[in-house]
Structures are given as structure tokens and as C-alpha cells.
Amino acid sequence: MSKKVLTKEKVVSHLNENIGLSKRECKFFFESFVNIISSQLIKHKDVKIVNFGIFKIKNKKARIGRNPKTKEEVIISQRNVIRFKPSNFLINLINTSSGKNDTK
DSSP states (O other): OOOOOOOHHHHHHHHHHHHOOOHHHHHHHHHHHHHHHHHHHHTTOOEEETTTEEEEEEEEOOEEEEOTTTOOEEEEOOEEEEEEEEOHHHHHHHHHHTTTTOOO
């Protein structure tokens, strides 16, 4: 079962080919970008990227869950989750190009 996955290495290679910076510089750029987003989310700040979407932290309350196999009830602890809401631009882009620009 093969899934098409965009990896960090593929992003770095794509940046290297299209921008012309060294792979080392592209890797640093990409890791810095991810670190900026992560650090803001840790501070519970939203991250909005125009024409892409918004990353938000949402707090999920503790709740009772059930093991579907044994029907045993367990308490699922309170935790934070990351939510991503795509922009209308991104949604429209995906819906209008459906499959035209498959990533290899």
C-alpha cells in the first residue's frame, strides 16, 4: 500500500531546485519555518498564513472513552490538539485543480 507523502527531504530538494540555495540553506530555512510555527502554537497563539490557512491550538476536555473490543470505559485525559483550517483560496485551488498537479 503506497501513499504519496511529501517529506521534509522532498521539500528541501524542491526549494533547492527552485530557489537555487544550497540544500543545507534550504534545510535550515524549512526547519526555521517549522520552529516558528511550533513556538507560536506552544504559546497558544494562532498562526495565520495568508492564502494557506490558520493553525490553532484547541483544548480538549477530559472525557470517558470506550475500548470497542472489550467495552471497558477509560478516562481520556485533557489535552491540547492542533487544528488547521484551510483558507478559502486553498480550498478553491484544490477543488479546481483536483489531480492536475500531483506531487511525485
